[in-house]
Amino acid sequence: MSNKSVFFNPFSKNNPVVVQILGICSVLAVTAKLEPALVMGLSVIAVLAFSNVIISLIRNTIPTNIRIIVQLVVVAGLVVIVSQLLEAFAYDVSKQLSVFIGLIITNCILMGRLEAFAMANRPWASFLDGLGNGIGYTIILVIVGFFRELLGSGTLFGFQIVPQCVYEMGYVNNGLMILPPMALIVVACIIWVHRSFNKDLQEK
């Protein structure tokens, strides 16, 4: 596989969320608003890219029977560093994301990429793979966050988008959009649209 396809495949054809159905848990948790969704995506990109590189660098030294533990330690270390950095340089956002940054550790995409790619590939390819999968994850998070915030709160990034006069005419924000089930339904809609454009992904 060329480096180019390693980087670009996760955007669509091999997207971690809508094709591999990984990392759904955080899609439910952080997409009620667009801003936390975006910061969460960026944090996952950073953690995924760097943990991929680190694991790839030490892949030949890791004893097979504790490789999952080693991967976890590396990921957990990086996640704590990211959360500390956010707390020092982006305090407001770190407060908004609070527990969810810590939950990156349990994001299945990370373990999936480390185990499936970084353990068997060179650092540069692993870096691109981490970057690509992180971006693929972020794209879905942002799309879901966009619809949930727009329909659920009438805002985007906290700014009011739905004009006040529409509310005066009797429009009401859809409170259901803010609840986790709607995140699943929005993801399902994205998968539906995605598969109807990519016929080769459809199961016979």
Added chain:
Amino acid sequence: MNKQSNTYTLLYIIVLVAVVGTALAFTSISLKERQQNNAAADKMRQILASVNIEANGNSIAQEYEKYIISSFIVNDKGERIDNEVDAFDLSVEAQSKTEAAQRLLPVYQCKLDDGEIKYILPMYGAGLWGPIWGYISVNSDGRTIYGAYFAHQGETPGLGAEIEKPAFTSRFAGKKLFENNKFYPVAVVKAGQPAPEGADYVDGVSGGTITSKGVGAMIDNCISPYSSFLESLDR
């Protein structure tokens, strides 16, 4: 060396943990001061928010110096007491969990642009998913609420998290803390349901019943010990 041997595995994990541990300790130490400054600035911002002053960025500390003219600690009898720890650094979380009679109660005295004095009282309690906290500002006679600020760690966005929005906090302005010279904490009730007898009340957040109840309980727990202090302000 055999990479599958127990010795190798053991050594490997010890080295790995030591390296990661050092990296984490280094990050924590080198960022600590920045984080503490951020946390202190954020606390100042929250205190000012309870008197409807919005400060952000680098101006927070200046604005705080300008408006908060003093801070002190009282006990549940309303007497000022000396304490080693400054009122600002006192942990409201720890105090809120002790018995009312033993609590150290911080008070921030604030002078607004028009010269009016407000007293700001901190609160700490529990919501649905995690802690909630806030500040209530009281008019100089100690009888009515001037403003309120609430924050939370992880309440559901759009539901319980709405307690931090002005739509909710502004409901507290003008609420009475005393009825017939008896102290009643402001109650938070489900819209349309009767309020407890005597107490002034605000409507809770719809869809955030448990968080709203938490706010009510927090006000009861954290503001009630101030009743003697508030009463003494009126003389």
